[in-house]
Amino acid sequence: MEWRTRITEMLGCRYPIIQGAFGGFGRSDMAAPVSEAGGFGIITATALNKPEKLRRDLRKARSMTDKPFGVNLSLIGHPHIDELRQVAIEERVAAIFTSAYKAEEHGRRIREAGIPWIHKAGTVKHAQAAERHGADAVVIVGIEGEGEKAALHLSTMTTISMATKVLSIPVIASGGIGDGRTFLAALAMGAEGVYMGTAFMATKECPIAERHKRALVKASPYDPELRNKVFAPPPEGLDELTRQQAVWKLVGDAKPHSTKRPMPVMSGSMAVGAINEIVTVKELIERIISEAEDLLTGSGPLGRILAAKGQPPYQ
Ligand SMILES: Cc1cc2nc3c(=O)[nH]c(=O)nc-3n(C[C@H](O)[C@H](O)[C@H](O)COP(=O)(O)O)c2cc1C
Numbered sequence: 001m002e003w004r005t006r007i008t009e010m011l012g013c014r015y016p017i018i019q020g021a022f023g024g025f026g027r028s029d030m031a032a033p034v035s036e037a038g039g040f041g042i043i044t045a046t047a048l049n050k051p052e053k054l055r056r057d058l059r060k061a062r063s064m065t066d067k068p069f070g071v072n073l074s075l076i077g078h079p080h081i082d083e084l085r086q087v088a089i090e091e092r093v094a095a096i097f098t099s100a101y102k103a104e105e106h107g108r109r110i111r112e113a114g115i116p117w118i119h120k121a122g123t124v125k126h127a128q129a130a131e132r133h134g135a136d137a138v139v140i141v142g143i144e145g146e147g148e149k150a151a152l153h154l155s156t157m158t159t160i161s162m163a164t165k166v167l168s169i170p171v172i173a174s175g176g177i178g179d180g181r182t183f184l185a186a187l188a189m190g191a192e193g194v195y196m197g198t199a200f201m202a203t204k205e206c207p208i209a210e211r212h213k214r215a216l217v218k219a220s221p222y223d224p225e226l227r228n229k230v231f232a233p234p235p236e237g238l239d240e241l242t243r244q245q246a247v248w249k250l251v252g253d254a255k256p257h258s259t260k261r262p263m264p265v266m267s268g269s270m271a272v273g274a275i276n277e278i279v280t281v282k283e284l285i286e287r288i289i290s291e292a293e294d295l296l297t298g299s300g301p302l303g304r305i306l307a308a309k310g311q312p313p314y315q
Contacts, residue, residue, distance in 0.1 A: 001293050006170040007137060007193035010116050011095055012068040014038035016193030017183070017285055018139075018172060019200045021072035021099060021120075023047055025207050028057045030281075032064035033205045037282035041069040042097060045084035046076070054084055058091040068094030070118075075100040089113045097139065100148075104133040111136070118172070120195075122150040124163045127171070137170040138163075139195045144270035145175030146197045149234050157189065164190025178274030180291020184302075198271035203281045210278075212267070219272040230269050 007016045017039040019031060024047055031041025043061060048054040054071075061069055071088035073081060075098055085106055088096050096110045099120040110117040111134055119130035120139040127138040140163050141147060142156025156175040164171050170193070173186035178199030186194045200206060202216040219226055279287070295302050 001289075001296070003289065005187075005192035007172060010136060010170070011040045011070070013040040015285060015289055016172075016187075017288060018042065018193055018195040019281070020174065020195050020197035021074060021097065022197065022201075023074060026072065027207070028061035028064060029207055030200065030203075030205055031069050032061040033281045034200070034285070035061075035067040035069040036065040037280075037285045038067075039281070039285050040094075041065075042072050043069065043093075044072045044074065045081075045088060046074050046078050048084075049078075049080070051080055051083040051087045055087045055091060058087070058093065062091075070095040070097055072097045072099060073103075073106060074098075075103055075106065081106075085109065089115060095136075103130065103135075107133055107135055120174075122148075122153050122159075124159060124166065125152075126150070127163050127167060131167055131169050135169060137172060137192075138167065139172040139174050141195070142173075142175030143231060146230070146267065146269040146271075148238065149232065151233060157185070160186060160189040160191050176270035176273070178271035178288075180288050180293075180295060182271075182274060183288050184292040184295055196271065198268040199274060199284065200281065201268065202275045202278050203284055204278060205281050213278045216268050216272055216275050217278060219268060219275075221270045221273040226268065226272065 003015050005016045015038045019034040019039060019041045021042055021044040023044055026042065026044030026047045028043060031043045034041035043057055045054050048057050071093045073085055073096060075081065095116040095118055097118045097120060098106050103119050107117040107119065116136040118137045118139060119135045120141060121127040121130055122141055127140050130138050140159055142159050143149060143153040144156050156173060160171060160173045171191045172193040172195045173189065173191035174195035177183060177186060177194045177196050183194050201208060202213045296306060297303050
């Protein structure tokens with residue numbers, strides 16, 4: 001089956017599956033294998049911290065795969081963010097993703113350089129603002145996802161279904177996605193791709209400690225610690241700090257999740273419900289695709305409905 005959408009066309013990847021940004025460890029060792037496996041890998045500029053380190057890592061990624069990959073710029077007040085953006089442009093990555101606030105000026109420069117600009121938002125309103133500012137696509141993360149929450153955050157299902165009705169640019173769904181079922185549900189809601197963080201953390205290539213990966217396999221979305229963290233409203237003052245792009249002052253000194261250091265809090269999202277095993281990124285992507293294809297062609301409800309209509313259009 002071909003999984004072509006406006007997003008695969010824009011990014012030049014085989015499957016509409018994007019690996020999310022990871023402050024701390026979102027480097028080439030994660031992104032290149034994702035792209036090589038047919039997804040779209042992202043290198044998180046702030047994880048490299050210095051412009052020249054980012055340039056080296058982008059070149060390393062290019063030596064690991066001839067498939068396209070992108071860069072995330074997390075706009076949280078990093079002191080070198082403009083130079084990081086410039087390096088990503090000079091190295092001609094396939095797309096630049098921005099997250100957090102005040103992305104317009106970055107977006108304008110990225111598009112002027114002829115590179116697609118994709119902004120990550122949490123609500124329909126913020127996604128519409130990104131569209132007005134010229135974004136080529138948006139990632140929308142529902143409340144089930146990992147990451148900072150806006151005060152008005154809603155579930156992935158509610159947000160994506162609403163967003164795809166009012167936006168003209170393609171929407172990429174995120175938050176709690178990690179298997180063929182959630183992937184297909186996102187496309188059914190009108191999204192043209194998915195963007196996954198937590199699910200990619202439980203892969204062999206992810207450079208975090210094995211015990212953290214095992215914890216993700218063991219974790220349940222019903223675990224009170226995880227639920228409370230994921231569904232918590234933003235800490236007081238964080239929204240304002242983000243608006244001022246001053247969050248880097250809080251997180252900038254934090255060391256990346258290494259194989260030695262413990263993660264401060266259980267990182268991850270409701271996507272742990274989809275994680276049963278530590279696999280390679282290729283296995284993860286292929287499992288998602290084959291589960292989705294089985295759902296469309298097999299003996300489950302969707303497969304039966306499509307079969308009853310005669311030859312599905314994709315055969
Ligand atoms: C450990 C970790 C670190 C993250 N760091 C960043 C970051 O620096 N910038 C950013 O935009 N998103 C960051 N995210 C959010 C992801 O890019 C993505 O939006 C989120 O994980 C999607 O939800 P999911 O985990 O349910 O797939 C991080 C996520 C995790 C799990």
